[in-house]
Amino acid sequence: xxxxxxxxxxxxxxxxxNASHFEAVKSxxxxxxxxxxxEITGRSGSGKSTLLYMLAxxxxxxxxxxxxxxxxxxxLTDEELSRLRNEKIGVIPQGQTGLFALTVLENVxxxxxxxxxxxxxxxxxxxxxSLVGIADLADSKMTELSGGEMRRMAIARALILDPEIIFAxxxxxxxxxxxxxxxxxxxxxxxxxxxxxLLVTHEASAEQYADKIYRMDAGSLLK
Ligand code: ADP
Numbered sequence: 177x178x179x180x181x182x183x184x185x186x187x188x189x190x191x192x193x194n195a196s197h198f199e200a201v202k203s204x205x206x207x208x209x210x211x212x213x214x215e216i217t218g219r220s221g222s223g224k225s226t227l228l229y230m231l232a233x234x235x236x237x238x239x240x241x242x243x244x245x246x247x248x249x250x251x252l253t254d255e256e257l258s259r260l261r262n263e264k265i266g267v268i269p270q271g272q273t274g275l276f277a278l279t280v281l282e283n284v285x286x287x288x289x290x291x292x293x294x295x296x297x298x299x300x301x302x303x304x305x306s307l308v309g310i311a312d313l314a315d316s317k318m319t320e321l322s323g324g325e326m327r328r329m330a331i332a333r334a335l336i337l338d339p340e341i342i343f344a345x346x347x348x349x350x351x352x353x354x355x356x357x358x359x360x361x362x363x364x365x366x367x368x369x370x371x372x373x374l375l376v377t378h379e380a381s382a383e384q385y386a387d388k389i390y391r392m393d394a395g396s397l398l399k
Contacts, residue, residue: 177340179208184240200226202395208372215375218392224376232343266334268344272326274318281314284332304332324350341372360385
């Protein structure tokens with residue numbers, strides 16, 4: 177599955193003395209390769225998350241287009257885009273994103289619930305929880321988890337429907353060295369099975385797992 181962005185940029189409304197908008201991502205082209213981990217590093221505020229969300233179909237660019245296998249993502253209807261995202265794209269967002277009324281296992285299975293496919297995926301969900309090191313928390317409520325454990329739940333949840341493209345926004349935040357290594361290895365293994373992985377991180381050790389590394393600086397992407 178090929179993801180390509182052409183001349184995408186993002187301006188946010190932020191009135192100052194000289195301008196009404198702030199350009200968080202300056203016009204750029206980008207593509208993601210199958211079978212590879214592509215990493216974007218850079219300082220906080222440089223536009224990495226904004227770029228990731230535009231590529232993931234979650235944030236409409238101010239200009240430019242994003243194509244997934246030739247389909248212009250932002251010309252699809254909401255329903256078409258939601259379905260495509262759910263089936264083909266896995267997102268590991270920043271922060272704590274679980275549904276608190278559900279158990280960890282139920283959260284991981286939530287993307288499959290839409291299709292009524294949860295029972296067939298239960299063993300895969302447990303396997304993923306074990307790969308990220310929280311198999312013993314499967315039946316815990318989200319409220320009982322630490323920040324790092326919630327993060328790992330989100331990684332398992334992003335992979336449950338076996339997406340073609342994985343967007344990971346600081347997936348190793350809050351994780352100790354051992355879990356950081358496990359998560360980066362899992363993302364690399366996922367890429368090696370033919371998927372595309374975009375990893376946004378400031379974790380220095382991530383470089384050894386990346387096939388291609390970009391740096392973002394003030395909204396521009398540098399090779
Ligand atoms: P990074 O992921 O590199 O930390 P972000 O993409 O989160 O950078 O943010 C880039 C810039 O855009 C920052 O200056 C941030 O304050 C600004 N920004 C991000 N989201 C919004 C928003 N919804 N509205 C206004 N400004 C935003």
